[in-house]
Amino acid sequence: xxxxxxxxxxxxxxxxxxxxxxxxxxxxxxxxxxxxxxxxxxxxxxxxxxxxxxxxxxxxxxxxxxxxxxxxxxxxxxxxxxxxxxxxxxxxxxxxxxxxxxxxxxxxxxxxxxxxxxxxxxxxxxxxxxxxxxxxxxxxxxxxxxxxxxxxxxxxxxxxxxxxxxxxxxxxxxxxxxxxxxxxxxxxxxxxxxxxxxxxxxxxxxxxxxxxxxxxxxxxxxxxxxxxxxxxxxxxxxxxxxxxxxxxxxxxxxxxxxxxxxxxxxxxxxxxxxxxxxxxxxxxxxxxxxxxxx
Amino acid sequence: xxxxxxxxxxxxxxxxxxxxxxxxxxxxxxxxxxxxxxxxxxxxxxxxxxxxxxxxxxxxxxxxxxxxxxxxxxxxxxxxxxxxxxxxxxxxxxxxxxxxxxxxxxxxxxxxxxxxxxxxxxxxxxxxxxxxxxxxxxxxxxxxxxxxxxxxxxxxxxxxxxxxxxxxxxxxxxxxxxxxxxxxxxxxxxxxxxxxxxxxxxxxxxxxxxxxxxxxxxxxxxxxxxxxxxxxxxxxxxxxxxxxxxxxxxxxxxxxxxxxxxxxxxxxxxxxxxxxxxxxxxxxxxxxxxxxxxxxxxxxxxxxxxxxxxxxxxxxxxxxxxxxx
Numbered sequence: 296x297x298x299x300x301x302x303x304x305x306x307x308x309x310x311x312x313x314x315x316x317x318x319x320x321x322x323x324x325x326x327x328x329x330x331x332x333x334x335x336x337x338x339x340x341x342x343x344x345x346x347x348x349x350x351x352x353x354x355x356x357x358x359x360x361x362x363x364x365x366x367x368x369x370x371x372x373x374x375x376x377x378x379x380x381x382x383x384x385x386x387x388x389x390x391x392x393x394x395x396x397x398x399x400x401x402x403x404x405x406x407x408x409x410x411x412x413x414x415x416x417x418x419x420x421x422x423x424x425x426x427x428x429x430x431x432x433x434x435x436x437x438x439x440x441x442x443x444x445x446x447x448x449x450x451x452x453x454x455x456x457x458x459x460x461x462x463x464x465x466x467x468x469x470x471x472x473x474x475x476x477x478x479x480x481x482x483x484x485x486x487x488x489x490x491x492x493x494x495x496x497x498x499x500x501x502x503x504x505x506x507x508x509x510x511x512x513x514x515x516x517x518x519x520x521x522x523x524x525x526x527x528x529x530x531x532x533x534x535x536x537x538x539x540x541x542x543x544x545x546x547x548x549x550x551x552x553x554x555x556x557x558x559x560x561x562x563x564x565x566x567x568x569x570x571x572x573x574x575x576x577x578x579x580x581x582x583x584x585x586x587x588x589x
Numbered sequence: 590x591x592x593x594x595x596x597x598x599x600x601x602x603x604x605x606x607x608x609x610x611x612x613x614x615x616x617x618x619x620x621x622x623x624x625x626x627x628x629x630x631x632x633x634x635x636x637x638x639x640x641x642x643x644x645x646x647x648x649x650x651x652x653x654x655x656x657x658x659x660x661x662x663x664x665x666x667x668x669x670x671x672x673x674x675x676x677x678x679x680x681x682x683x684x685x686x687x688x689x690x691x692x693x694x695x696x697x698x699x700x701x702x703x704x705x706x707x708x709x710x711x712x713x714x715x716x717x718x719x720x721x722x723x724x725x726x727x728x729x730x731x732x733x734x735x736x737x738x739x740x741x742x743x744x745x746x747x748x749x750x751x752x753x754x755x756x757x758x759x760x761x762x763x764x765x766x767x768x769x770x771x772x773x774x775x776x777x778x779x780x781x782x783x784x785x786x787x788x789x790x791x792x793x794x795x796x797x798x799x800x801x802x803x804x805x806x807x808x809x810x811x812x813x814x815x816x817x818x819x820x821x822x823x824x825x826x827x828x829x830x831x832x833x834x835x836x837x838x839x840x841x842x843x844x845x846x847x848x849x850x851x852x853x854x855x856x857x858x859x860x861x862x863x864x865x866x867x868x869x870x871x872x873x874x875x876x877x878x879x880x881x882x883x884x885x886x887x888x889x890x891x892x893x894x895x896x897x898x899x900x901x902x903x904x905x906x907x908x909x910x911x912x913x914x
Binding site for chain 2: 417479480481482484485486487488489490491492495499500503504506
């Protein structure tokens with residue numbers, strides 16, 4: 296039997312179609328999805344779609360320096376004569392990697408700590424976890440990241456570490472709030488009464504009810520993390536030249552504003568499109584996970 | 590006591606709040622024998638559910654605190670058990686059906702997911718996936734749900750209130766518990782469904798000879814569901830007797846008042862109530878907690894707390910009127 300005729304696949308396909316129906320009810324989230332898919336595609340296939348892939352690295356061609364946008368160089372060239380469009384495509388890679396790596400590092404510990412603290416609300420476990428969280432939240436995030444980055448040698452990796460360090464408390468807070476109210480729901484009590492183990496209650500009863508909020512926050516945070524990463528690069532604490540990071544490119548270009556505006560403006564627009572895409576998708580995720588009201 | 594499945598002795602519970610300490614349970618005494626259907630009646634806020642939460646160790650603490658008493662299940666004190674021992678009592682030993690079936694089901698999982706995980710982790714022997722599924726279908730069939738296979742794939746939100754409560758009953762009974770606590774299982778359902786659910790529940794526990802504690806504030810329901818009735822008032826049991834005995838010969842003034850408060854189809858007007866309301870748990874009356882509302886109160890009731898006293902064959906009452914000096 297062909298795989299698409301199997302009942303299991305049929306059911307999954309049906310779930311997918313239902314999900315798409317709910318997601319696409321809001322056209323704005325479809326626009327967001329389009330941006331994100333486009334940016335991800337360009338990032339993944341940058342070496343193949345960029346007109347001058349060799350311009351991403353060490354490359355100098357002063358004869359074509361600071362050209363305004365033209366058919367040959369749609370986004371113009373920078374002071375070293377590198378094609379900005381190609382560099383933007385490669386820049387997406389660093390931005391997306393920043394977002395993905397930070398979220399992968401941040402979400403699991405934040406969620407688990409929040410769940411545990413929320414479930415044992417009012418006990419010393421809650422006290423310890425949430426007070427540590429509060430301490431991290433009390434430090435201005437960008438300042439903390441700046442401090443960490445300037446102590447360590449500036450690099451993309453260290454920027455990721457610094458942002459992760461200040462980001463997990465938001466997830467702990469979010470999930471803590473959800474978990475501490477969910478733990479009093481009757482279905483949690485019912486599970487306890489049925490003899491369910493603690494891990495079962497935490498991860499199978501409470502966590503699935505938090506998923507929609509977590510995903511929505513993740514998609515919004517993807518944008519935020521990219522912004523912060525770009526900000527770190529902008530002040531010279533993130534990716535180092537000649538890495539084609541969008542933040543670094545904006546920083547370099549800013550020196551030549553307003554005469555050679557394309558050097559800064561196009562990477563800045565690229566950041567904007569990426570961040571906007573993830574922010575718009577957030578609403579879609581919320582609709583997707585919302586329980587149907589019948 | 591022999592043959593007692595559950596024996597609650599002198600259970601006292603306090604809640605600490607801003608205004609002070611609420612002395613909610615004031616020495617609850619009750620015994621459930623094996624295979625017995627026990628009815629627990631009392632007005633709202635008298636501590637019925639609190640007592641059951643103590644039995645299952647799900648009393649939120651803080652603010653709740655058990656200050657005295659024992660809860661013996663098979664002769665072992667539930668209150669002294671470790672978490673893992675309690676876990677073993679829950680599910681296989683004691684199961685519970687909640688008042689609101691909508692809130693008792695996790696909204697993000699299908700009925701099948703939830704029911705099958707109860708069967709998988711709750712049953713005495715380890716089962717394969719196929720057996721778990723067939724048991725789930727069987728138990729849904731048993732609670733007379735049409736098309737169990739389809740219901741397994743449904744989410745709680747796709748079922749009606751009555752169907753959800755049937756699912757909850759199926760879950761509670763799927764692990765073959767020795768004692769089933771039904772905490773007002775029909776309160777949130779409409780009247781015709783109530784009757785169906787009660788009949789079903791009755792038939793199921795009779796077939797399995799499961800012991801039941803049936804919590805309700807309706808004397809009519811108790812009359813249908815229980816062999817033995819405990820009447821609770823303001824945190825203590827004030828009268829207990831076999832069903833026939835209690836309904837033909839209620840002794841405690843509160844029980845008598847409850848009986849008179851049942852509206853009758855024959856006879857005119859609204860039924861007579863009991864004047865006054867449940868006492869303030871912050872400063873409860875020092876003696877009998879019913880004394881301020883009691884038409885028969887005398888000096889002794891103000892200062893002394895009456896204890897349960899056997900006055901006839903299995904008929905106990907906590908009232909000084911039936912106690913010799």
